[in-house]
Amino acid sequence: MRRFRAVYIIWLRDLKRHFRDRARIIGSLGSPIVFVFILGQGLGASFRFTGAEADFDYKVFMFPGILGMTVLFAGVFAAVSIVWDREFGFLKEMLVAPVPSWSIALGKVISGATIATSQGALMLLLAPLVGIRLTLPMVLALLPTMFLVSISMTGMGILVATRLKSMQGFQVVMNFIMMPMFFISGAMFQLSSAPAWMDVLSRINPLTYGVDALRSIMVADFPSRYPLGYDLAMLAIISSALIIISIIAFSRQQ
Amino acid sequence: MNPAEPIISVEDLTRVFGSLIAVDRVSFDVAGREVFGFLGPNGAGKTTTINMLCTLLKPTSGHATLNGYDISSQQDQVRQSIGIVFQDPTLDEQLTARENLQFHAMLYNVPASEREIRSRRVLEIVGLAERSRDKVETFSGGMKRRLEIARGLMHYPRVLFLDEPTLGLDPQTRTAIWEYVHELRQQYGITVFLTTHYMDEAENCDRIAIIDHGNIVALDKPDDLKHRVGGDIITLRPVDAEATRRELKDRFGLNGAILEAHADNSGPAGTHLRLEAPSGRTLLPQLLKGLSTEILSVTVREPTLDDVFLSLTGRQIREEAAAGKMAVMKDRIRIRRRARSH
Incomplete structure (x- = not known):
């Protein structure tokens, strides 16, 4: 019981920090908004969808993808805060406390996922602006789905944080992991016409299932890639695996 | 717990990093309520030893118990028994x-009803009660260190570890922190285990272990350590160090050591001759009368822990610039006082 209390304490501290930093909360919504309303507007004209009506609005297609992007960035970033904690010394305060190190890692995964989900929830407020009408059941389905996606993102973030010795390496992670993950997830374009190598990569990318699931829930009249149940099952499997691997990696580095 | 029983007991503790033996079969006991100091230059193995006692680092071999708990097999109990203030803020x-x-307090299982009372009390001890609702980023270095000490006390530890507690702090803050340390011992009966490479700071300890290259080379009360050095220390600044050294040897039978000194507590930079003599103050007038080689300046002083370290290891602990300056000031004051009282 005491050990799970430690998970809660880590979670509480991260949330306190996050919700105190209003500027960052608003700021991190900047790029998703730019994507939807500028890129979405511009690219929309030249898009042809397979399996949907010809005049299907690209922004509606893109919105769940951008939701996935928000969760991806917020989740990885929240988890990588371990690197900050290490640099500012606070990680040591947690590591010498009479709590096991797995509870610290698990606390970080859950706090990161909570923060990422809350950022996603903020983005949902913009859904009506692209013409998606949200209903309560929809929102109730979207939130846990986003949480599930977030868990795999924060799990991955922790894994990255155990390898990163300083924040300087984060740019590399951004360019070689996060951006490719985003583009190969089907967030911006349909994967049906993608070459074989991209198709393979997309199948091991948790964000692919995340975006597909979010799109299935939000956009009823667009053909999804996989059934919703399959998406959720894949997400659950990948998330569990990432949680376990990241906890082991975190505990081992100490 | 029986007060006669040591609160920390270390036996043949060893830690190896690759080919480097950072701590080499170290053994010692620390009594309850003691202020125990680890003194040595950077890289001597002080922090490595502390990290092992705090269960942050596994010993390569050897044993240690803290508050009756084994540091290797009873990590959580050891952690619950200690408070730690690291070199760098955490x-x-x-x-x-x-x-x-x-x-x-939450991490250390302090009951919810106690948290508020305790945090108010420890903040008062370190004089930060009015700043309790300010973000830590607005604090000065000294305030942060005080807050860390306060935090280390929140769970009523039996032993407080202070790793270089006053490193980089100004003299007033250093003095203040030492006052807290002594107060804590008196009021709460806790044992304080600290590391330092400041000589003047080590004098505050009940006992000091001098550590060098991973070994304890001496362990005693500061005064007893100083008595091991042969009397007063005379430092001469001759024009020709070698000639003076020879003359001292031939005419007075004194063995002087030539030192290339930095500007530190023994005077300005340059070549110095260092002598140890049982009663330096009465010897000095004879020396000055008898020497034919020219001398630029002379100081006589009682041995410090720096001299102890020097006589044990043949090297000086190189103090950091700021500390060195402070020590010079102190020496000057001491010399002035002496001059007045004579």
């Missing part, structure tokens, strides 16, 4: 002082 700067303390 506070969450985005949280307030009070939040940092509350977070710590």
